[in-house]
Amino acid sequence: MEFNIYDFTSFTKWIDESLNAAMSPFWVMITEMAIIGVAILAFYALVGLFLVYAERKVCAFMQNRVGPNRVGPFGIFQTIADLLKLLMKELVYIKNADKLLFNIAPFIVITASFLAIAAIPFAKGLHAIDFNIGIFYVVAVSSLGVIGILLAGWSSNSKYSLIGAMRSGAQIVSYELSVGLSLITMVILSGSMQLSTIVEAQANGWFIFTGHIPAIIAFVIYMIAATAETNRGPFDLAEAESELTAGFHTEYSGIRFAFFFLAEYMNMFIVASIAATIFWGGWMPFHVPGWEGFNTVMDYIPPFIWYIGKTAVIIFIMMLFKWTFPRLRIDQLLTLEWKYLLPINLFNVVLMAFIVLMGWHW
Amino acid sequence: MESILGNQVMFIIFSAMIVMFSILTVTSRRILRAATFLLFVLLATAGLYFMLNYQFLAAVQITLYAGGIVVLIIFSILLTSHIDHKFDKVPAQKLIMGVIAAGGGIAISLMTLLSYNFTPSNQQPIDVDMKTIGKSLLSYGDNGYVLPFEVISVLLLAAMIAAIVIAKRKKV
Numbered sequence: 407m408e409f410n411i412y413d414f415t416s417f418t419k420w421i422d423e424s425l426n427a428a429m430s431p432f433w434v435m436i437t438e439m440a441i442i443g444v445a446i447l448a449f450y451a452l453v454g455l456f457l458v459y460a461e462r463k464v465c466a467f468m469q470n471r472v473g474p475n476r477v478g479p480f481g482i483f484q485t486i487a488d489l490l491k492l493l494m495k496e497l498v499y500i501k502n503a504d505k506l507l508f509n510i511a512p513f514i515v516i517t518a519s520f521l522a523i524a525a526i527p528f529a530k531g532l533h534a535i536d537f538n539i540g541i542f543y544v545v546a547v548s549s550l551g552v553i554g555i556l557l558a559g560w561s562s563n564s565k566y567s568l569i570g571a572m573r574s575g576a577q578i579v580s581y582e583l584s585v586g587l588s589l590i591t592m593v594i595l596s597g598s599m600q601l602s603t604i605v606e607a608q609a610n611g612w613f614i615f616t617g618h619i620p621a622i623i624a625f626v627i628y629m630i631a632a633t634a635e636t637n638r639g640p641f642d643l644a645e646a647e648s649e650l651t652a653g654f655h656t657e658y659s660g661i662r663f664a665f666f667f668l669a670e671y672m673n674m675f676i677v678a679s680i681a682a683t684i685f686w687g688g689w690m691p692f693h694v695p696g697w698e699g700f701n702t703v704m705d706y707i708p709p710f711i712w713y714i715g716k717t718a719v720i721i722f723i724m725m726l727f728k729w730t731f732p733r734l735r736i737d738q739l740l741t742l743e744w745k746y747l748l749p750i751n752l753f754n755v756v757l758m759a760f761i762v763l764m765g766w767h768w
Numbered sequence: 769m770e771s772i773l774g775n776q777v778m779f780i781i782f783s784a785m786i787v788m789f790s791i792l793t794v795t796s797r798r799i800l801r802a803a804t805f806l807l808f809v810l811l812a813t814a815g816l817y818f819m820l821n822y823q824f825l826a827a828v829q830i831t832l833y834a835g836g837i838v839v840l841i842i843f844s845i846l847l848t849s850h851i852d853h854k855f856d857k858v859p860a861q862k863l864i865m866g867v868i869a870a871g872g873g874i875a876i877s878l879m880t881l882l883s884y885n886f887t888p889s890n891q892q893p894i895d896v897d898m899k900t901i902g903k904s905l906l907s908y909g910d911n912g913y914v915l916p917f918e919v920i921s922v923l924l925l926a927a928m929i930a931a932i933v934i935a936k937r938k939k940v
Contacts, residue, residue, distance in 0.1 A: 432774050504851060507804060537823045538897045546827040549835030553807060556842045560800055563851045575843055582835075599898050 412708055415531030442534050446523060450672060457671040458485045461725055468729040495660035500562060503657065507561035512658070512665035514554030519672045521547035526679045527601050529689045529710040540601035541589050544680060545582075548635075551673065552578040555637075555644070555654050558666070562657035570653025573736060574637055574644030580743045581641075584631035585677075587751040591624040591758045592617070592684045601683060608687035610695050618766065620758040625685045627747055627754070629723065632677035634739070637670060639728035643736060674724060675717065682716035689713040778819055785812040797855045800845050807838045824896050 421441070425434045459474065459482060466473025474481030500508065522544050527533040537543050552575055559571020595617045596604045607613075614621050634641040645653030655666045682688060689709035693701045734742070786809055793805040810833040817826035858866070894900070908914045 435774055502851070504798065504800065507800060510804070537827075538895065539824050539827055542827045542831075543823065546830040546835060549831060549839075550811075552839060553804075553834075553842065556839070556846060557800070557804060560842075560846050560851065568846065572843075572846060575839065575846070579839060579843075593898070597899070 412705075413530045418531055442524075446520070446534065450520065450523065450668075453675055454668045454671050455485045455489065457675060457721070458488070458667075460721070461671070464722065464725040465729050468726070489664070492664045493661055497662060498657075498659040500564075500657050502563045504561040504563070507557045508657075509662075511554045511558035511561060512662045512669075514557065515551050515669045516554075516665050516672075518547055518549075518551035518554065519669050519676060521550070522676045523672065523679075525601065526676065527605055527683060527688055528713055529708070532710070533602060536600065536602050538598075538600045540604075541593060541599045541680075541684070544676075545586055545589065548673070548676065549578075549582055551669065558658070559654040562654075564657050566650045566652070566656045567654050570644045570650045570656070574654060576736070577637070577641060577644065577739060578635055580740060581631045581634040584627055584743060584747045584751055585635055587748070587755060588624040588628040588631065589680075589684060591620060591751075591755050594755065594758050594762055595621065597762075601688075605683060605688040605690055608690045610693060612685065612687035612690070612692070614685045617758070618761060620754050620761060621685065623750065623754045624758070625681070627751055628681055628685070629720075631743075631747065632681065633724055633727055634743075636673040636677055636724075638674060638724065640731035640733050641739060642728075643733055643739065674721060678717045678720040678724065679713075681720050682713065686716045686720075687712075688716075775819065779816070782812045782815045782819070785809075785815075797857070799849055799853070799855070800842065803838060803841050803845060806841070807834055810834045810838065821893065822896065824901060 422434070422438070425437055429437070462484070463473045463481075465471075474484035477483040477487050499505070524534045525537065525540055525544050527536070535543075555574050555578075556571050559567040559569075559574070562568075592604075592613055593599055595613055596607050598604060598607070604613075608616075610616075614625055617624075637644050644650075645655070650656070655663055658666060689712050691701075691704040691707060691709070691712055693704060789805045789808040789812070793802050793809060796802040796805060810829065814826045814829040814834065817823075817829060904911055905913050905917050
């Protein structure tokens with residue numbers, strides 16, 4: 407077996423072959439599913455912990471503070487300490503809540519983000535499921551998260567939760583349209599919805615450069631709509647602290663609250679990954695057609711580093727959004743989506759189709 | 769044989785989920801619980817489509833039914849009903865009639881399914897990618913769907929305009 411950091415295809419193939427030599431196909435399938443599940447779960451937890459730390463550091467940086475700095479060097483173990491605290495906290499049961507729905511709501515939210523993360527290409531050959539309708543699949547499963555939020559808000563039997571859930575529902579359902587349409591714009595450019603094909607197609611230049619103006623418009627719209635879809639500031643009126651305590655998760659405590667918290671950060675990670683994959687080439691290094699020497703130097707950086715780097719930059723931009731802009735009112739939120747983003751988006755789709763039809767996109 | 773075993777296990781899990789949650793959907797006396805059980809039924813159906821390697825239909829099932837219609841149902845429940853509200857118990861007479869009707873439906877479907885002679889298809893599986901779907905949606909030849917596509921578009925447009933007219937505030 408040869409382990410190659412630039413191409414994981416041989417590595418995953420080696421795992422598959424050695425498992426096949428050891429047991430029957432049925433058990434190979436089960437074992438592979440278990441391996442992928444555990445790997446993604448570990449990745450999920452690690453990224454979640456890191457993002458919470460990053461958010462606090464970025465927030466502190468924006469507000470001219472130091473941020474977490476006591477636990478470990480630069481406070482890097484702060485979130486682990488917080489996690490331990492959350493794990494040991496008591497789970498408070500609400501007397502008049504609908505217990506069944508109250509208990510399954512966090513799981514629906516976290517399952518939706520878990521389903522979406524499986525379809526993301528991390529590096530060459532490091533890709534759990536590669537459907538030919540990849541983007542559509544991600545959009546479909548990530549739309550399930552809102553159900554968990556609505557159920558959480560209603561079953562808590564609290565006014566804060568209910569209002570938070572209603573706001574969040576209206577927001578996510580409307581902004582889903584913009585996310586879908588801006589992705590469709592890029593699908594027109596790539597001619598495929600398969601995520602691996604889309605990444606391969608960006609070997610000679612990322613779509614944000616080769617797609618001219620419509621790609622840039624689509625990217626801006628995607629960033630706005632994706633921030634709204636993850637319920638993050640300035641679109642965080644679902645959990646507006648000053649009005650609604652904590653919105654839909656007011657009544658949750660301990661690890662169930664942690665699930666909502668983690669899912670929010672992971673959703674941010676997922677939308678950032680999708681943006682990196684569709685617009686910035688995923689794990690594909692930065693290539694300029696014609697500059698052979700430059701391209702060879704860029705190829706020395708492993709694909710996984712490229713992917714993580716791009717995702718981190720987009721996450722940083724989203725965090726800057728949160729700590730820069732004031733929160734929108736619900737009517738401003740809906741006006742922005744239905745009166746501005748949606749018409750621009752529809753026009754943008756037509757523009758992109760025209761450019762692709764004329765063959766101006768390379 | 770082994771992969772067939774795997775497929776059968778998954779099929780049994782999904783179909784058991786569908787049957788169980790369908791029954792729970794109609795017997796639950798709390799309306800939001802019924803909607804949640806309906807969500808699980810629709811998701812298990814999407815699982816069956818994934819098993820058939822028809823990812824496009826599965827994703828459509830999840831977006832339209834689970835992510836769209838169920839959200840709409842839950843949203844209207846949130847707007848109209850209170851958490852303490854429970855449906856009354858169904859009177860015995862209605863219950864018996866309902867069970868008989870459902871049993872009749874099951875019997876007819878089972879009889880048709882069991883008497884039909886299914887032959888395994890030996891056609892090659894087609895890779896249903898975006899281009900194939902797009903072309904057959906807008907083609908008017910064989911296997912083309914342009915007529916239903918256009919009819920549904922007009923219907924949806926009419927419904928949208930109607931919704932706007934109803935929702936529009938009257939000028940005083």
